[in-house]
Amino acid sequence: MPRMTMIEAVRSAMDVSMERDDDVVVFGEDVGYFGGVFRCTQGLQAKYGKTRCFDTPINESGIVGAAIGMAAYGLKPCVEVQFADYMYPAYDQLTQEAARIRYRSNGDFTCPIVVRMPTGGGIFGGQTHSQSPEALFTHVCGLKVIVPSNPYDAKGLLTAAIADPDPVIFLEPKRLYNGPFDGHHERPVTPWSKHALGEVPADYYTIPIGKAEIRRSGSAVTIIAYGTMVHVALAAAEDTGIDAEVIDLRSLLPLDLETIVASVSRTGRCVVVHEATLTSGYGAEIVSLIQEHCFYHLEAPIMRVAGWDTPYPHAQEWDYFPGPARVGRALTEVMEA
Amino acid sequence: MVESTHLSLHVPEPAVRPGGQPDFSNVKIARAGTVPRPEVDAAPEDIRDLAYSIIRVLNRDGEAVGPWAGLLSDDDLLSGLRNMMRLRAFDTRMLMAQRQGKTSFYMQHLGEEAVSSAFRKALQKGDMNFPTYRQAGLLIADDYPMVEMMNQIYSNEADPLRGRQLPIMYSSKDHGFFTISGNLATQYVQAVGWAMASAIKNDSRIAAAWIGDGSTAESDFHSALVFASTYRAPVVLNVVNNQWAISTFQGIARGGSGTFAARGLGFGIPALRVDGNDYLAVYAVARWAAERARRNLGPTLIEYVTYRVGAHSTSDDPSAYRPKTESEAWPLGDPVLRLKKHLIVRGAWSEERHVQAEAEIMDEVISAQRQAEEHGTLHDGGKPSVRDIFEGVYAEMPPHLRRQRQKAGY
Numbered sequence: 187m188p189r190m191t192m193i194e195a196v197r198s199a200m201d202v203s204m205e206r207d208d209d210v211v212v213f214g215e216d217v218g219y220f221g222g223v224f225r226c227t228q229g230l231q232a233k234y235g236k237t238r239c240f241d242t243p244i245n246e247s248g249i250v251g252a253a254i255g256m257a258a259y260g261l262k263p264c265v266e267v268q269f270a271d272y273m274y275p276a277y278d279q280l281t282q283e284a285a286r287i288r289y290r291s292n293g294d295f296t297c298p299i300v301v302r303m304p305t306g307g308g309i310f311g312g313q314t315h316s317q318s319p320e321a322l323f324t325h326v327c328g329l330k331v332i333v334p335s336n337p338y339d340a341k342g343l344l345t346a347a348i349a350d351p352d353p354v355i356f357l358e359p360k361r362l363y364n365g366p367f368d369g370h371h372e373r374p375v376t377p378w379s380k381h382a383l384g385e386v387p388a389d390y391y392t393i394p395i396g397k398a399e400i401r402r403s404g405s406a407v408t409i410i411a412y413g414t415m416v417h418v419a420l421a422a423a424e425d426t427g428i429d430a431e432v433i434d435l436r437s438l439l440p441l442d443l444e445t446i447v448a449s450v451s452r453t454g455r456c457v458v459v460h461e462a463t464l465t466s467g468y469g470a471e472i473v474s475l476i477q478e479h480c481f482y483h484l485e486a487p488i489m490r491v492a493g494w495d496t497p498y499p500h501a502q503e504w505d506y507f508p509g510p511a512r513v514g515r516a517l518t519e520v521m522e523a
Numbered sequence: 524m525v526e527s528t529h530l531s532l533h534v535p536e537p538a539v540r541p542g543g544q545p546d547f548s549n550v551k552i553a554r555a556g557t558v559p560r561p562e563v564d565a566a567p568e569d570i571r572d573l574a575y576s577i578i579r580v581l582n583r584d585g586e587a588v589g590p591w592a593g594l595l596s597d598d599d600l601l602s603g604l605r606n607m608m609r610l611r612a613f614d615t616r617m618l619m620a621q622r623q624g625k626t627s628f629y630m631q632h633l634g635e636e637a638v639s640s641a642f643r644k645a646l647q648k649g650d651m652n653f654p655t656y657r658q659a660g661l662l663i664a665d666d667y668p669m670v671e672m673m674n675q676i677y678s679n680e681a682d683p684l685r686g687r688q689l690p691i692m693y694s695s696k697d698h699g700f701f702t703i704s705g706n707l708a709t710q711y712v713q714a715v716g717w718a719m720a721s722a723i724k725n726d727s728r729i730a731a732a733w734i735g736d737g738s739t740a741e742s743d744f745h746s747a748l749v750f751a752s753t754y755r756a757p758v759v760l761n762v763v764n765n766q767w768a769i770s771t772f773q774g775i776a777r778g779g780s781g782t783f784a785a786r787g788l789g790f791g792i793p794a795l796r797v798d799g800n801d802y803l804a805v806y807a808v809a810r811w812a813a814e815r816a817r818r819n820l821g822p823t824l825i826e827y828v829t830y831r832v833g834a835h836s837t838s839d840d841p842s843a844y845r846p847k848t849e850s851e852a853w854p855l856g857d858p859v860l861r862l863k864k865h866l867i868v869r870g871a872w873s874e875e876r877h878v879q880a881e882a883e884i885m886d887e888v889i890s891a892q893r894q895a896e897e898h899g900t901l902h903d904g905g906k907p908s909v910r911d912i913f914e915g916v917y918a919e920m921p922p923h924l925r926r927q928r929q930k931a932g933y
Contacts, residue, residue, distance in 0.1 A: 211723060237722075237723045238723070242753075243753060245745075245746050245749055247712065247742060247746050248712050248743075248746035248747070248750050251709060251712030251713050251715075251716060251743060251746060252712055252713070252715055252719060252750050253716060254713045255712070255713035255714055255715060255716025255717035255718070255719070255720065256716045256717065256719060256723075258651070258701060258713065258716075259716075259720035259721060259724075260720070261723065261724075275742065278709060278743075279709055279712075279743075282704065282709065283706065283709050283713070288916070288918070289915045289916050290684065290687055290688050290694070290702055290704075291694035291696075291702035292687065292694070292915055293915055294683075294695065294696050294702060295701065327916050328917065330917075396921065439921075440921035440922060
């Protein structure tokens with residue numbers, strides 16, 4: 187089976203989707219001739235022509251607004267916002283338009299678009315190239331929100347997102363593009379080619395949206411994470427020796443509540459981890475659902491490990507990033523409670 | 524040393540406020556028939572003047588004159604008049620229904636009927652409009668059933684949108700009418716995207732974008748013009764300048780630019796300014812722009828100069844910000860009366876037939892209204908189901924919504 191980086195997997199997802207469906211079009215800033223600043227669309231223009239993969243003006247509301255119009259026509263646009271931090275000009279189009287077109291027209295018009303955005307920090311990107319705005323999307327009814335943690339999922343979830351009849355926000359943790367970064371920034375990252383989940387079928391396949399995956403089975407505590415934090419959580423479990431179960435959510439909306447409830451009901455302890463800022467973050471929703479559904483199984487308060495409630499700093503990146511040491515401390519605390 | 528002065532902020536003001544004498548002496552109006560009609564493949568830079576003039580066909584005597592005249596037959600014009608009258612009668616009844624508490628909200632077209640009615644005539648089946656809240660003439664002129672519009676306005680059990688949308692935010696794909704948002708300007712760039720899709724698929728259908736003078740200040744207007752210009756999208760970019768954005772006069776959005784049409788020039792988009800109260804002129808210009816789009820020559824920006832005679836909506840009171848008699852002083856007159864006069868001059872119409880048509884049309888509207896009210900009004904009779912709140916958020920209802928629907932008891 188071919189081995190792919192997450193960049194190659196994302197590219198392959200668009201490639202096989204464009205190959206099987208002429209209505210799939212790809213566009214965004216620098217995505218055409220050059221193939222994107224992260225090279226996710228490299229080669230697509232050469233293969234499918236300029237009218238199916240092209241560069242756009244630097245105008246995110248235009249990119250998403252045009253995609254909405256194309257979807258109303260009957261195309262399936264898969265567009266790139268260069269960094270999740272750049273999506274704010276498109277927020278109106280996403281939240282009040284894309285998300286509601288099916289509802290407000292009672293299905294007369296629909297909006298099958300995918301908006302891909304590199305997300306998260308760990309690349310010394312400072313406050314405008316590091317953000318994790320997923321909670322700004324999970325709060326919007328009508329959107330679906332996906333955050334993959336490895337190449338295999340990235341391809342299968344992106345093909346599923348492109349085929350999905352509703353708008354999907356596809357957040358790509360850019361720190362994972364080249365390998366399963368676990369937060370140990372002082373060590374080199376193992377490339378995806380040496381990782382089981384770097385094995386990606388060349389052909390078309392999909393992974394159902396809304397299904398979580400257990401990455402590590404354990405009985406002492408459940409760690410709920412997504413994206414980069416899945417690998418941080420795995421490292422924290424190894425570093426502390428605590429028998430943690432690690433759930434990779436993959437899809438934040440819709441959410442696989444069943445898998446969460448089954449695990450936490452068994453372990454009685456839970457740590458929720460995300461890189462995004464703490465207050466009103468997506469972790470708050472998870473914690474709330476767990477107390478609603480697992481209250482009588484809980485042995486300890488549920489903990490959250492998240493980015494501090496500050497803008498993403500530049501020089502102090504590793505003091506900001508919720509790495510394995512912080513997750514490990516939370517695990518120890520939850521076990522001692 | 525550069526000389527400096529104390530800076531001061533310029534805040535534009537309309538010429539007159541309530542209590543003052545209406546004054547449109549600053550509105551420069553070309554005489555009917557005097558603006559040239561270029562070929563549709565004219566280079567944008569050769570027709571820049573059209574963004575600063577006003578294309579008009581009907582003169583004061585009700586005659587159709589000049590190079591933009593002569594496109595419509597008696598029958599076309601009679602049906603145009605009829606559609607404008609139907610829209611006006613529809614507005615009258617629905618405004619009254621709102622006052623009677625049968626719905627929460629309404630927006631009328633008084634004075635602007637020619638714009639959407641005549642534009643619709645320049646489109647073909649399959650073309651798509653991305654309208655604002657004041658283009659119901661597109662539906663009426665395409666014979667969309669009035670009773671369906673009323674069901675939507677009443678949010679009753681037969682409402683095609685199941686009670687989810689504010690009154691008048693219609694949607695009809697079959698009639699080339701994209702779902703109205705109620706949000707401003709977002710649809711403008713969506714129209715460009717739809718047109719780009721049509722071009723990507725080598726289709727022959729075109730799109731039409733709609734926006735008001737006030738909303739041209741939104742960044743999505745700029746987004747739309749950039750995209751339309753870059754990709755030469757087959758789209759007609761309509762700006763309806765009805766002078767007022769709720770209480771804000773058009774000078775606040777226009778700024779130092781001479782006209783709204785001129786906004787297109789910097790993008791290399793041909794821009795035309797037209798008498799929005801002249802059915803023949805609106806049709807002629809719309810047809811010119813539609814032909815350009817259909818011949819793959821790209822986008823056209825059209826500014827319709829008109830006047831919002833009524834309030835912005837049923838929640839607005841214009842007497843608080845403009846003279847009560849301002850609409851009577853509006854120099855471009857009333858679109859229905861002007862077309863009526865023209866048809867009489869042509870010998871195709873008479874005062875008697877007009878009175879008779881008014882009565883027939885009112886009967887048509889009242890009968891549709893009666894039919895709609897059998898299905899209920901906002902607070903009385905048949906209603907959409909509570910179940911409809913939860914349906915249609917997604918193609919397939921996700922588990923969390925199913926749980927919430929069950930909690931609501933459905």
